[in-house]
Amino acid sequence: MDVLSSVLRELRLESASYRRLELRAPWRLRFDGGLRGVHVLVRGACSITLDEGPPRLLEAGDLVVLPRAGAHQMSSVGDERGPATSALDLARRTTGSELQAGGGGAGTTVLCGAFFLGDEGHPAIAGLPRFIHVPAQGGQSPPWLAGLTGALAAETVDGGPGSDVVMARLSDALVTRALRYHVEEGGDRGWLRGLHDPWVARALTALHEDLAAPWTVASLAVTSGLSRSAFAARFADTMGQSPMQYLTHCRMRRAMTLLRTERMTLASVAARIGYGSEAALSAAFVRYTGVPPGTYRRSLPAIETDVPQAQSSH
Structure with a gap:
């Protein structure tokens, strides 16, 4: 077994269900940390900001994974300092898998999920990156990402019995491939x-x-x-x-x-x-x-x- 597979088995990766966010400018969502987030930009464009760092532009087809569960914010482009809504509060007051927020401007669609690690004390966690960005090329995701996100998007909206299990396994594959991408790019210090x-x-x-x-x-x-x-x-x-x-x-x-x-x-x-x-x-x-x-x-x-x-x- 390769090291990435071995360590992920030891970490006991588990994913949560996904939500589909339909957002219209102006909008700004705050993710307060504590959850290891996954964001897939299905349509449109937006900004993501970690802590007090500069905004980063995301475009359709991009994948973002936050393995260290860091606080971050997402917004319509140009609205990085506007009024912020808690993503958790939005989820709590919305039933179903589709959440809506924002005004009447340009539309953006984001698939958002989270994953957990069963062994929070494992030494490999200290070597996880804070931020992984898998960019699209010309508005098109890499083939592996397009297949996984397409299946996730369909399951999020039209899922039936066993949907949570299907989404969890798809998400596990998505996170694993993102970590592999980070390995291939030769990222930050640590086991990756x-x-x-x-x-x-x-x-x-x-x-x-x-x-x-x-x-x-x-x-x-x-x-x-x-x-x-x-x-x-x-x-x-x-x-x-x-x-x-x-x-x-x-x-x-x-x-x-x-x-x-x-x-x-x-x-x-x-x-x-x-x-x-x-x-x-x-x-x-x-x-x-x-x-x-x-x-x-x-x-x-x-x-x-x-x-x-x-x-x-x-």
């Missing part, structure tokens, strides 16, 4: 950028394929095809952490998943993730979480929650 670097990617692939192997910086360097010092420096610059820090984080998140989902002894968990004994696992687990593995497992009924089912404001 690491997949674009052939030397770091070799080490990441080997590491995720066998977390239990007795990895060292030296053995990962051999796998990557670089000297130990060159590999360590390249990995840290690309990933924002050392190889051993990344390995420890991945092993601890896997241990937490196994303790939560599998009826395994601590010795079996230790062997599965590369620790020679329960004592070695316990020591590392306490350093990472602050509690022993047994205490963590016993506390799970009180602290474990499902992926949130919040109403999408998108």
Whole structure:
């Protein structure tokens, strides 16, 4: 399995249902953060602004994904500082999958959804980009995007029984392809950028394929095809952490998943993730979480929650 697929399985990507926004200028919507948003511009043009940054123009066929759940605003072009309506409030007072807002000017249609990550503590989250923009070319989306958004648009408006499941799976594919696009573009520091670097990617692939192997910086360097010092420096610059820090984080998140989902002894968990004994696992687990593995497992009924089912404001 490739690293992107492996990490997304570990993150447990889950998508929420979509809304179709029919907007007429002037309009301005505020997304207050907390949801990892997806926006597909079906028709027209608009601006999107993150935090206090400059407005970015979006055109028909564009896809935007906000993996870090950052607050942002969208508006008709030229109305970036006009009165803002909360997208969540608009969704709450509108029944059905189609939302309308704005005045009587030029029309814009946006498909908006959200996705959640089941493992919010996974080290890969820190490496997700704040903003992914997949632009259309001449008003036409890339073929992969056109197919997915066409199916999403149809399901949003005309969906029947099982529609939420269909939209969720389509959205999962949409988000995954957007992340792949970001990898291919060689984006910001983090594991996605690491997949674009052939030397770091070799080490990441080997590491995720066998977390239990007795990895060292030296053995990962051999796998990557670089000297130990060159590999360590390249990995840290690309990933924002050392190889051993990344390995420890991945092993601890896997241990937490196994303790939560599998009826395994601590010795079996230790062997599965590369620790020679329960004592070695316990020591590392306490350093990472602050509690022993047994205490963590016993506390799970009180602290474990499902992926949130919040109403999408998108």
